[in-house]
Amino acid sequence: MDHHPDLHSSGFRSLGLFALALANYGLMYAANMLLANWLSVGDFDDYSVAVSIVTLLSTLATLGLEKYALRAVTLLRDREDWQRFRGYWLFALRSIGVFSLLLVAILSVSLETFLALHQADTHIAIVVFAGFLPVIAMTLFLVEVVAAHGAHLLSVTVYRLFLPAVYLALLLGWSSLPGEFSALSAVLCFGGAWMMALAIMWRIAKRLMPAGIKGTVPVMQGGKWLRRSLPLVLNSLMLTVMTSGGVIILEILFPSGPEVGIYAVAAQTGGFISLIGTSTNRYYLPMMVVMIDRRDKQAIRQMMAQRALAVGGLVLALLVILIFAGRSILGLFGPHFQDGYHAMLVIASGACFSALFADVPYYLQFMGLHRIVLSLTLAAMITMLTVSFLLGAELGPVGVAIGYMMAVMLLFVGLRLVARFHFRRLGG
Numbered sequence: 001m002d003h004h005p006d007l008h009s010s011g012f013r014s015l016g017l018f019a020l021a022l023a024n025y026g027l028m029y030a031a032n033m034l035l036a037n038w039l040s041v042g043d044f045d046d047y048s049v050a051v052s053i054v055t056l057l058s059t060l061a062t063l064g065l066e067k068y069a070l071r072a073v074t075l076l077r078d079r080e081d082w083q084r085f086r087g088y089w090l091f092a093l094r095s096i097g098v099f100s101l102l103l104v105a106i107l108s109v110s111l112e113t114f115l116a117l118h119q120a121d122t123h124i125a126i127v128v129f130a131g132f133l134p135v136i137a138m139t140l141f142l143v144e145v146v147a148a149h150g151a152h153l154l155s156v157t158v159y160r161l162f163l164p165a166v167y168l169a170l171l172l173g174w175s176s177l178p179g180e181f182s183a184l185s186a187v188l189c190f191g192g193a194w195m196m197a198l199a200i201m202w203r204i205a206k207r208l209m210p211a212g213i214k215g216t217v218p219v220m221q222g223g224k225w226l227r228r229s230l231p232l233v234l235n236s237l238m239l240t241v242m243t244s245g246g247v248i249i250l251e252i253l254f255p256s257g258p259e260v261g262i263y264a265v266a267a268q269t270g271g272f273i274s275l276i277g278t279s280t281n282r283y284y285l286p287m288m289v290v291m292i293d294r295r296d297k298q299a300i301r302q303m304m305a306q307r308a309l310a311v312g313g314l315v316l317a318l319l320v321i322l323i324f325a326g327r328s329i330l331g332l333f334g335p336h337f338q339d340g341y342h343a344m345l346v347i348a349s350g351a352c353f354s355a356l357f358a359d360v361p362y363y364l365q366f367m368g369l370h371r372i373v374l375s376l377t378l379a380a381m382i383t384m385l386t387v388s389f390l391l392g393a394e395l396g397p398v399g400v401a402i403g404y405m406m407a408v409m410l411l412f413v414g415l416r417l418v419a420r421f422h423f424r425r426l427g428g
Contacts, residue, residue, distance in 0.1 A: 020153070020160040021275045027164035031171055032268060036333040038181050041258055043125075045251065046183040048264040050126040051190075052247040054133060057107065059240040061100040061137035064233025065092040066144040068225065071366060073148035080212060087218035088225060089145075089209075095222070096141055100134035125183035132191035135198050142201035149208045158200050167193035231370035235361055238374075238381040242407055243271060246400040249388050254396070258336060263397035265333050266340030270322065270347030270401075276314050277358025300423075307359065315352050322348050343401040350405035357412040360419045372418055380411035 036044055069092065076085040107130050139159075146155035170189035175181050246267055250260045291299045322329075326344055330337045364373050384407035391399025 020156045024160035024164050025272050025275065027161075027168050029268065031164065031168045032265065033332050034168075034171060034175075035186055036261065036265065036337065038175065039183060039186070041261060043183040044264075045257075045260040046125045047186050048247050048260060049251050050129045050183065050187055052244040052264075053107070053126055054129050054136065055244045056237070056240050057103050057130065057133055058136045058140060059237045060233065061103050061133055062096055062141055062233065063099055063226065064229035064231070064236065065096060065225065066141040067232040067236060067362075068229035069141065069144045070148050070362075071228075072225065073145055077149070077210060080210075082210065082212040082216045083219040084221065085210070086213045086216055087220045089213075090218055091220055091222050091225060092141060093138070095226075096137050097134055100137045104130050104133050125187045128184060129187035129191060132187075132194055135191070135194050139194055139198045139201055142198070142205050146201065146204055146208060151204070151208060154204060155201075158197055158204070162200060163193050163197040166196050231365055231374060232362075235365070235373055235377050238377045241381050242384045242404060243267070243274070245385065246388060246392075246397075246404060249385070249392055249400055250397065253389070253392050259396045262337055262340040263343060263400060265330060265337050266344040266397060266401065267347055267404075269326070269329060269340075270344040271351050273315055273318050273348055273351035274354040274358070276311050276318075277355035297423075304359070308356065311355055315355050319348055319352060340397055343397040346398065346401035346405050350401075350408035353409050353412040357416045360412065360415045364415065364419055364422065367422065369418070369422065373415065376411055376414050376418075380407040383407045383410065 035047060039047065069088075072088050073085070076082075076088065108127055143155050143159045167190055170192055171186065174185050174189055247260060247264050250257075250263050254260065291303065322345065327338050327341050330340055330344065361373050361377070384403045386403070387406055388400040388403030391402055393399070395402070
């Protein structure tokens, strides 16, 4: 089944991707509400930390090959270079699988050693959920591959709708069984949902494979692909540290304290705005890489303007909702979660910049400006970690939220200014 990228951007398609992100948010929000009410404070903290750690590791486990797929798969299909296409497919699958298993082994050994040295309680939920890392990493790769084939809505439907729906169904089914529901139960349900999503994505990816690759001898350029993907994974990893690291920082500052769960809920609520950017990227980035390859400056300008208009309206609407209904939304998790209202608004303010300019880092890296992007992102991550530890010790969740907001605003405004200067100098 052959698909070629559609280079005509459509606000309706990007809104469709956002609608799926909204559905994902609703389902995951419902799941977390149930867990906040079912689990003890300690178990909910364990679950939140497990998800944050595995989120960080999954960003690293893909080696950036899933983000680079938006460029490689799109261009190789457009050029009908089937030998390199098959080579990239096989190289990425093998590399992600092996590296994921290595990360699981490293985490398991290092975590057990750390807990033993500090005579701390065993956090079995973290180790068990980390065991699903190869499944999660492979699924994330296939999501981007399917999107690069042009099947954006199909890819995101599985990732944003099917996955959380199955997770919620498994939670409800497990809770009906006799016995205590724990953090371990929650991560087993989540891991099971990822396994089912992987099975679906694999079948879709195989059906979308171009007929031209059958019988071709794969051309492997692993070193070249890794050199181009590693800047993407380093950038994504640092961004993930900024978005997910707050939970881990508070766990260090306040072990098993209520601050961890409060911040986790506030971050999920306020940080949803940033999903507008990541969800629409799967639609716009494949078009962008072809336009850049063709040096079509006018088309790039039109696409970026259309994206800014669509995303900007959604960001403003969501921010207004959080300001006026944020306390009530947080209260659904339990009365004490309303203490995260101010942290939620601070996080949402930073997430607005992330959503508006989510495509800018990829534009700059696709143009070869990796060093600038990585340098600014590294500076932002260091700012986030420093401010979060300093203010978090005094202000709790609000202090960590301020660290996130400052870092995100400085990063994306800086990247946007660099992109604007570069775009003016772009020929074509």
